[in-house]
Amino acid sequence: MPNETYIAILRGVNVGSTQVKMAVLQKIFEDAGYEKVQTYIQSGNVLFDTRRTDTLKLARDVEALLRSELKAEIPVLVLDTGALREIHESNPFIVGRNEDIGKLHVTFLAEQPETSRLDKLERDKYLPDEFLPGEKAIYLFCPNGYGRTKLHNNFFESKLKVTATTRNWKTVTELLRLAAGR
Missing domain, CATH: 3.30.70.1280 (SP0830-like domains)
Known part of the structure; x- marks a missing residue:
């Protein structure tokens, strides 16, 4: 193998x-x-x-x-x-909306959270910041910057009860480029 x-x-x-x-x-x-x-x-x-x-x-x-x-x-x-490729290719803020990649982040999740926990998150409560769940990932659009959002690792870990860590879109893209080029 x-x-x-x-x-x-x-x-x-x-x-x-x-x-x-x-x-x-x-x-x-x-x-x-x-x-x-x-x-x-x-x-x-x-x-x-x-x-x-x-x-x-x-x-x-x-x-x-x-x-x-x-x-x-x-x-x-x-x-x-x-x-990683699947997460990269499924970003709804690019695929469906073509948002500024400088405002995009991915919160990676150690495991898929319970649907009931995801359903309890009030997406409209955090506007203008937006998030959309994916497979073991949360896609973030933070128009005022990630440093100003309430949608950080601790927020998602607390609400979803899973380990989370976030990377900006440039980092996600570069990690995929490096991995695919090996």
Whole structure:
């Protein structure tokens, strides 16, 4: 079985007390046996290859690895290239509306939330910011910028009871480009 490319998206890296140099992060992954390890920008995005296929188990293993090596609790989401491509190609703010990509973000979810929790979210309550749920992702349009929205990771984690981490559209696009080009 050939290696597959995966994307690890770490929550809360280099935005608070969890400061990690990307060279250190890359070495941790390489020392653990992952191949073709590459980081992208300082927010905790790691591309790597492995023969393993269970993304939930990979995420838990990377969390344990980071806990051991960095002495930090860092939630991790792992996607294969196909899942990232599906999220990228399904953005309703581009596909249906062609919004300014500088105002778009994706909140990645560790698992699909319960439908009842999604149904309880009052989308009109947060205008002009908008969100639309997708498969293990929430698509965001924040016309005044992500820094001003109430639709942040903690909001979605609290309401949906799942781990969440957000990336801007440029980062999502670049991660897909890097993963697809391997």
